[in-house]
Amino acid sequence: xxxxxxxxxxxxxSYPCAMRIEDCxxxxxxxxxxxxxxxxxxxxxxxxxxxxxxxxxxxxxxxMWRDLARVCEKHGLPLNRxxxxxxxxxxxxxxxxxxxxxxxxxxxxxxxxxxxxxGRDISDPETVHDCLMSASLxxxxxxSAANESEIKSQLREETQTAAEFGIFGAPSLIAxxxxxxxxxxxxxxxxxxxxxxxxxxxxxx
Amino acid sequence: xxxxxxxxxxxxxSYPCAMRIEDCxxxxxxxxxxxxxxxxxxxxxxxxxxxxxxxxxxxxxxxMWRDLARVCEKHGLPLNRxxxxxxxxxxxxxxxxxxxxxxxxxxxxxxxxxxxxxGRDISDPETVHDCLMSASLxxxxxxSAANESEIKSQLREETQTAAEFGIFGAPSLIAxxxxxxxxxxxxxxxxxxxxxxxxxxxxxx
Numbered sequence: 331x332x333x334x335x336x337x338x339x340x341x342x343x344s345y346p347c348a349m350r351i352e353d354c355x356x357x358x359x360x361x362x363x364x365x366x367x368x369x370x371x372x373x374x375x376x377x378x379x380x381x382x383x384x385x386x387x388x389x390x391x392x393x394m395w396r397d398l399a400r401v402c403e404k405h406g407l408p409l410n411r412x413x414x415x416x417x418x419x420x421x422x423x424x425x426x427x428x429x430x431x432x433x434x435x436x437x438x439x440x441x442x443x444x445x446x447x448x449g450r451d452i453s454d455p456e457t458v459h460d461c462l463m464s465a466s467l468x469x470x471x472x473x474s475a476a477n478e479s480e481i482k483s484q485l486r487e488e489t490q491t492a493a494e495f496g497i498f499g500a501p502s503l504i505a506x507x508x509x510x511x512x513x514x515x516x517x518x519x520x521x522x523x524x525x526x527x528x529x530x531x532x533x534x535x
Numbered sequence: 536x537x538x539x540x541x542x543x544x545x546x547x548x549s550y551p552c553a554m555r556i557e558d559c560x561x562x563x564x565x566x567x568x569x570x571x572x573x574x575x576x577x578x579x580x581x582x583x584x585x586x587x588x589x590x591x592x593x594x595x596x597x598x599m600w601r602d603l604a605r606v607c608e609k610h611g612l613p614l615n616r617x618x619x620x621x622x623x624x625x626x627x628x629x630x631x632x633x634x635x636x637x638x639x640x641x642x643x644x645x646x647x648x649x650x651x652x653x654g655r656d657i658s659d660p661e662t663v664h665d666c667l668m669s670a671s672l673x674x675x676x677x678x679s680a681a682n683e684s685e686i687k688s689q690l691r692e693e694t695q696t697a698a699e700f701g702i703f704g705a706p707s708l709i710a711x712x713x714x715x716x717x718x719x720x721x722x723x724x725x726x727x728x729x730x731x732x733x734x735x736x737x738x739x740x
Contacts, residue, residue, distance in 0.1 A: 377592050389581050389703040393717060400724070404734040498594040512598060515720050519605070529609040 332361045333524050334504035336492055337438070338369040339423060340416030341500040342384070342398050345446045347514035348501070349407050352435050354517055358525050358532055364434035366423040367492045368485065369500050370416075376498055382416050401514065408447045417445055418453040424485050425458050425476040429467060436465035537566045538729050539709035541697055542643070543574040544628060545621030546705040547589070547603050550651045552719035553706070554612055557640050559722060563730050563737055569639035571628040572697040573690065574621075574705050581703055587621050606719065613652045622650055623658040629690050630663050630681040634672060641670035 335351055337344040355362050373379040384391035395411060402409040422441045429437050440461035444450040450457045455473060462469035475481060492502070496510050503511040503520035507527065511520040518531070525532035540556055542549040560567050578584040589596035600616060607614040627646045634642050645666035649655040655662045660678060667674035680686060697707070701715050708716040708725035712732065716725040723736070730737035 376594050387582050387703065389698075389701060392701060393703065393715060396715070397717070397721075400728075400734055404724075493594075496594060496598060498592065498598065510598060510601070512602070516602075519609075523605075529605055 331359065331524050332363050332506060333520060334363045334365055336365045336367055336495075336497055336500060336502040336504065338367060338416075338500040339419035339438075339441050339445060339452055340382075341369060342394060342415075342446070343401075343514040344501040345409075345442045346398075346401050346405055346407055347517055348435075348438055348442050350405060350514075351517060354521060358521055360521060360524050362435070364426065364431060364438055365488060365492075366419075366426040366438070366485070367489045367497075367500075368419065368423060371489050372493055372498060375493070385415070410447055410449055412445055412449060414451075417451065420453070420485070421455065421458055421476065422452050422461075424481050425462070425472055427481050427484050427488070428472045428475040429462075429465070433465050433467055437461055437467065440464045536564065536729050537568050537711060538725060539568045539570055541570045541572055541700075541702055541705060541707040541709065543572060543621075543705035544624035544643075544646050544650060544657055545587075546574060547599060547620075547651070548606075548719040549706040550614075550647045551603075551606055551610055551612055552722055553640075553643055553647050555610060555719075556722060559726060563726055565726060565729050567640070569631065569636060569643055570693060570697075571624075571631040571643070571690070572694045572702070572705075573624065573628060576694050577698055577703060580698070590620070615652055615654055617650055617654060619656075622656070625658070625690070626660065626663055626681065627657050627666075629686050630667070630677055632686050632689050632693070633677045633680040634667075634670070638670050638672055642666055642672065645669045 333355060335347070337348055351362050373382070379386060384394045399409055426434055426438060441452055441458070444457050444461060445452050452458070458476075459469045459473055462472050495504055495508075499512050501514060503516065505511070505520060505524045509523050511523070519529045522529050522531050538560060540552070542553055556567050578587070584591060589599045604614055631639055631643060646657055646663070649662050649666060650657050657663070664674045664678055667677050700709055700713075704717050706719060708721065710716070710725060710729045714728050716728070724734045727734050727736050
């Protein structure tokens with residue numbers, strides 16, 4: 331059983347979901363497919379927005395940062411609000427596409443920590459380099475591959491695929507039967523659906 | 536302990552929250568304060584929107600209706616998508632303000648069933664009349680009171696108060712210390728916060 335995890339490195343609620351998903355999926359024998367995409371182009375094409383709705387609508391932004399802090403505290407995750415939001419995630423997303431699935435969780439979690447804990451610039455090749463290293467990957471090789479035109483096209487295609495799946499926000503989760511779930515707060519539902527085809531919590535393996 | 540429940544009769548996710556909140560709050564000895572307001576004026580003033588975002592952005596709308604169906608099924612709640620969305624909730628909201636707190640749950644749930652189960656027009660005085668009757672209230676007296684200018688002003692003031700509390704969507708929940716929670720999917724968190732000041736689930740009384 332495979333659950334597609336569509337994430338955007340700039341997205342706040344993608345952070346707790348990325349940190350939790352492997353641990354939550356493992357007891358049910360669910361494999362997580364890590365699929366990075368860019369939310370900016372979807373915000374633009376679907377809603378005509380050139381910035382995060384959390385920046386455009388201050389009431390939503392104020393609530394989100396408070397809610398995110400509560401959610402992270404609930405799950406025991408550190409959080410430091412980044413100076414820049416959203417960060418430019420293009421390089422990190424491209425790099426992820428060069429990384430084999432088996433190493434994506436480790437790499438992606440390192441990027442999320444860089445963004446939402448360590449206050450680092452995730453568009454800086456040095457940050458991406460460090461995260462590749464911490465995922466035990468050949469950093470120079472993967473960074474170099476990330477700048478190839480084939481990978482750039484692939485990220486555009488993945489973003490288009492996300493739109494075709496009905497995705498409009500991040501994180502989004504897609505069960506094997508195509509059922510779409512939006513938001514970190516739907517992670518448990520998506521796992522239950524993947525096992526049972528309903529929202530009832532499954533038995534753990 | 537009192538949890539403020541800010542709801543809009545046209546709002547889809549307010550429906551499961553309204554149907555669940557009394558049963559979920561009771562085990563913790565939490566009293567629910569039912570506070571109707573109008574979301575339309577806040578969408579307009581905060582986001583410049585003249586319609587529901589679920590109508591403006593088709594991708595969000597398609598997802599919401601599917602998600603709502605799953606949520607309702609999870610909680611054993613019937614759901615029939617209304618022909619008109621969102622319905623005009625002004626009369627129902629005004630009427631609620633004339634109803635004492637002790638009877639608001641029964642009346643409000645009847646309006647929500649009329650909207651999201653029975654396919655009735657909740658702006659029709661006959662529908663509101665029937666819901667007042669089913670809450671064992673003097674329907675003619677309350678309907679008449681709902682049309683007084685004092686009540687009309689009160690609803691405008693309540694909507695303004697909602698904005699001052701940071702509300703931008705429905706349902707919204709406000710704990711005694713002012714902590715704001717948005718969405719039916721935050722009901723359990725809001726109850727935990729009301730008891731504990733954290734998101735950890737409290738012991739039931």
